[in-house]
Amino acid sequence: MESNLFEFTSRRSPVISRYGIVAASQPLAVAAGLKVLSMGGNAADAAVATAAALAVTEPGSTGLGGDAFCLYYEASTRKVYALNGSGRAPAALTLERLEAEGFGQTLPRFHPYTITVPGACAAWCDTVERFGRLPLLKVLGPAVELAHEGFPVAPQTAYLWQRAATSQLASAVNGLELTLNGRGPRAGEIFRNPGLAQALTMIAIEGKDAFYRGAIAHAIVEVVREAGGCLTLEDLAAHESTWEEPISVTYHGVHFWECPPNGQGIAALLALNLLETYDLHRLDALSPERLHLLIEAMRLAFADARHYVADPVFARIPLEELLSKEYAGERRKLIDPARANPAVRHGVPFASSDTVYLAVVDAQGNACSFINSNYMGFGTGIVPRGWGFSLQNRGHNFSLIPGHPNQVAPFKRPYHTIIPAMATREEDNSLFACYGVMGGFMQPQGHLQVAVALVDDQLDPQAALDRPRFCIEPDESGSVVALEEGIPVKTMAALADRGHHVRPVSGVGRTLFGRGQVIYRDPEQGVLWAGSDPRADGCAMTLGSS
Incomplete structure (x- = not known):
């Protein structure tokens, strides 16, 4: 069937639920997370189970x-913890080598020089080890079953897979292994x-050593060497x-939390x-009037984040x-409510990733x-x-400009x-929402727009x-603003009159605007409210009972 x-x-x-919710971009992955919750797992176990199923x-x-990356809210202490599961550049990847x-x-x-050490496996294991209740064998079990028995590919996933089959998978070493006879x-x-x-x-069975020290590690190093890269077993x-x-x-009245750099979450906080x-x-x-303010705030935030x-x-x-x-008060002076600022630069504070995102809240409020x-x-x-x-290309985000804070260097993220x-x-530090919007440089912009909708507009x-x-x-000048179908044409025209270079986007181009998940907790009833982005194949689902 086509649609x-x-x-x-x-x-x-x-x-809406009392007993725990999983929200992700694939229903089969959501089902994996719910299965782990039903086995007695908590939010950490279910999140890793869902992440592993999404990998399939x-x-x-x-x-x-x-x-x-992971943010974990522990209900018993009402504290937020941050895990950075990003990998580092190989020891041999120096600016001098690239020059x-x-x-x-x-x-x-x-x-192949863009391949940094994959951090996902360690992040999964470390999240479960610190906060989970179940052994990895149970947590990863649903994903193993999906990979072994096979799964029906979802529509948007199929569309993107077919495009990739004719681009990097077609030319990369062993890339055709992730196709069906060369097609998606x-x-x-x-x-x-x-x-x-x-x-x-x-x-x-073996934990993260199976990935970073065993047969999988040897296979990674072998294929990177074959492709012309420099990643080693060490x-x-x-x-x-x-x-x-x-x-x-x-x-x-709401604390908004992000992981610290090397991630770009600070951009969303700066804009807020x-x-x-x-x-x-x-x-x-x-x-x-409103979109202009959000766009200008986001431009200023990006200028600082990039620097x-x-x-x-x-x-x-x-x-x-x-x-x-x-x-923020000093930077706010650069926002003209009537005109776009065409020359945004980073400030000097005074002293004193196509991606999957998933959200889980369990019955205990973690x-x-x-x-x-x-x-x-x-x-x-x-x-x-x-x-x-396949192996990531996160190293593409390194700068090769000497002296830049993000300049490539050995062992650097x-x-x-x-x-x-x-x-x-x-x-009271109670949970307000567990949320995220995936999609490259759209992510802090999505975080900002969802946060405003939840707090200022009190939307579900x-x-x-x-x-x-x-x-x-993602343009160095930040001068082009894509506007999604559904924003009134009159608004688009008015933004153009304010000096914004606007680009209306419809159809498949809407993947530009990211794919999010949100789980909100009602403070009076303790009831969870969840949503899943219509721009993806996924859903939010709940357990029927505790």
């Missing part, structure tokens, strides 16, 4: 060859992945996730700080100053905001022979686009995700 994937002519109600059912967005080989300011998108599977067609089933089984064996202090700002003094709730949601976001082990990032209300990604679809498209997953989010109430999660979005396209 137009991007004509949103129907509506969804939010999913949506390999063009995520997998063992990618990275992951000698004639590269410019950035690496080519799918070059059709919607509803069964795809089996016995190599990935074997990899997941080994990890379930690079893989040295990898570890890091638990870090999350960063946050308050916005109208800038917007806090405006009465957005008095402006129509899709009016030019300051890097691996904090290698560069000083003035987080406290950047996130201060005083700094929440896991989890994001997993290859970047640019299948990443490099390079596949370790026989193991059923690159600027990372994937970001989970969490929100708690300022008055599904309505917040259904609302048409803008996207400042």
